[in-house]
Amino acid sequence: MSNSGSACNGQPSQAPSLSSVPGHGQPLWLLAELTYKCPLQCPYCSNPLDFAEVGAELTTEQWLDVFRQGRELGAVQLGFSGGEPLVRQDLIELITGAHKMGYYTNLITSGVGLNEGKIAGLHEAGLDHIQVSFQAADPEVNNLLAGSEKAFKQKLKMAREVKAQGYPMVLNFVTHRHNIDRIDRIIELGVELEADYVELATCQYYGWAFDNIKQLLPTHEQLKRAERITNQYREQLAAAGNPIKLIFVTPDYYEERPKKCMNGWGQVFLTVTPDGTALPCHSARMLPIEFPNVIDMPLQKIWDESSGFNHFRGDSWMEEPCLSCDEKEKDFGGCHCQAYMLTGDMHNADPVCAKSEHHELILSARAMAETVAGNPADLLYRNERNSRIITTDRLLKFSRD
Ligand code: SF4
Ligand code: SF4
Numbered sequence: 163m164s165n166s167g168s169a170c171n172g173q174p175s176q177a178p179s180l181s182s183v184p185g186h187g188q189p190l191w192l193l194a195e196l197t198y199k200c201p202l203q204c205p206y207c208s209n210p211l212d213f214a215e216v217g218a219e220l221t222t223e224q225w226l227d228v229f230r231q232g233r234e235l236g237a238v239q240l241g242f243s244g245g246e247p248l249v250r251q252d253l254i255e256l257i258t259g260a261h262k263m264g265y266y267t268n269l270i271t272s273g274v275g276l277n278e279g280k281i282a283g284l285h286e287a288g289l290d291h292i293q294v295s296f297q298a299a300d301p302e303v304n305n306l307l308a309g310s311e312k313a314f315k316q317k318l319k320m321a322r323e324v325k326a327q328g329y330p331m332v333l334n335f336v337t338h339r340h341n342i343d344r345i346d347r348i349i350e351l352g353v354e355l356e357a358d359y360v361e362l363a364t365c366q367y368y369g370w371a372f373d374n375i376k377q378l379l380p381t382h383e384q385l386k387r388a389e390r391i392t393n394q395y396r397e398q399l400a401a402a403g404n405p406i407k408l409i410f411v412t413p414d415y416y417e418e419r420p421k422k423c424m425n426g427w428g429q430v431f432l433t434v435t436p437d438g439t440a441l442p443c444h445s446a447r448m449l450p451i452e453f454p455n456v457i458d459m460p461l462q463k464i465w466d467e468s469s470g471f472n473h474f475r476g477d478s479w480m481e482e483p484c485l486s487c488d489e490k491e492k493d494f495g496g497c498h499c500q501a502y503m504l505t506g507d508m509h510n511a512d513p514v515c516a517k518s519e520h521h522e523l524i525l526s527a528r529a530m531a532e533t534v535a536g537n538p539a540d541l542l543y544r545n546e547r548n549s550r551i552i553t554t555d556r557l558l559k560f561s562r563d
Contacts, residue, residue: 186475188236189432189465192265193243193444194225196253197436200246201274203309203543204297206336206371206378209245210447212556214549217437222252224457226259228434231461233263237432240265243444245436248275254287261288268293270334273320274313281320281327293332293361294321298341299348307340309543321355333357337388338365338378339531340538345388349395353406360406362392364413368445370544372503377541379531385416415527419489420496420512427474427494432465440464442471445499449508474498481509483517 198213210216220228229240240260247253248271260267268291269284284292294317297307301314308314324331333352337345345362352360364385367375380388392410399406414421424431424443433441438456441447453470454463465471473479477490484495495501496512504513505520513520542548 187429189232189430190237191239191431192232192237193241193431193433194228195243195245195433195435195444196247196250197245199249200244200272201310202272202313203545204307205374205541205543206338206365207544208369208444209544210369211373212549212553214546215553219436220438222255224438225256228456228461229260229263229265232432233265235462235465238266239268241268241270243270246272246275254283257284257287257289266290273317276320278323281323285327292324292329293334294324295334297336299344299351303341306538309545325356330358332359332361334361334363336363336365339380339384342380342384342388345391349392349408353399353404357406359409361409361411363411366413367415368499370542373542375527376530376534377538379415379527381531382416382528385412414514415524417514418516420493420514422493423497428465428471448499449502479509484511487517
């Protein structure tokens with residue numbers, strides 16, 4: 163990968179001075195990544211590659227304190243995520259506390275570890291909403307991608323139970339070249355399970371997905387077909403009076419302009435990772451920025467004053483072509499993680515942008531998707547063993563360099 167030669171060279175770089183940081187919003191959306199533990203092994207997981215080396219998880223009291231501080235800052239929505247949040251034995255206590263504080267709460271789960279009694283307990287604790295993720299609509303592909311032979315059956319059972327207990331439910335399917343051709347079956351499964359929303363989220367290539375891009379990136383033809391079929395279903399379902407909503411998310415690898423990263427860095431979203439590191443975006447941990455920890459700093463100070471949260475606020479960090487671009491208010495230069503992964507410099511324009519000098523990297527990936535077979539046998543699964551191997555390899559490379 164190329165490097166444009168700016169501040170980023172694997173070392174924490176300078177944040178803009180606070181006097182150059184314009185106003186910012188409130189952290190309306192708080193995401194609590196309670197744990198990196200998970201019984202599944204999805205090869206597109208957005209958790210960091212070195213998750214197995216991350217330190218101790220926050221305690222119940224520490225999490226409740228984060229939620230309280232979040233409410234004081236104006237947070238209204240709280241997502242419980244992971245890893246698999248059901249692994250935390252204090253989940254009910256955390257949800258009860260958050261509910262009493264007035265949050266709208268959402269559980270983002272694989273469904274593995276749920277049972278009828280637990281769903282009832284979550285309801286009693288005041289949980290508002292559940293999102294269940296599936297890997298595919300047929301057991302073979304689902305279980306292959308989840309790295310578990312029992313996952314599909316369990317997910318089906320739990321999705322039915324979630325609805326039976328009166329929850330609004332989102333079903334989330336991460337689509338890629340191994341399941342996107344069955345988009346019709348995926349939508350039908352969503353209808354059958356009476357989901358309120360079906361999120362057809364084409365894999366975004368961060369975290370583990372970036373390492374597996376050769377196996378996962380669909381071709382342009384696959385993507386166009388899936389979008390066409392989704393639109394047909396939308397029309398048919400609406401005509402039949404079915405209220406289900408189908409949300410189709412395209413991968414930015416097939417766009418010419420990047421997406422507006424997290425609706426603006428440090429504007430609306432605040433993620434707290436299992437060890438208390440606070441991030442403006444759940445992927446940002448990969449960046450060579452020193453992010454603050456909720457154990458060391460009050461949330462208000464983190465949000466308003468920390469160099470990590472101020473780093474990409476405003477436009478004083480920008481370089482060309484973004485700096486003089488008349489579209490910079492639309493996307494703020496795109497995704498900094500993507501710029502970092504692909505070019506080695508997080509201050510570059512997101513290479514998805516056709517104006518970027520690195521856009522060729524995206525075009526090459528598209529060309530690669532047309533020619534490689536994308537063999538599932540070559541997938542790198544997200545598990546502790548692989549995480550430790552990757553971390554060790556990186557350390558060895560670092561000491562050699
Ligand atoms: S993406 Fe898969 S492996 Fe990652 S946390 Fe979710 S269920 Fe677990
Ligand atoms: S040059 Fe930068 S600001 Fe302009 S559209 Fe591309 S990414 Fe966005």
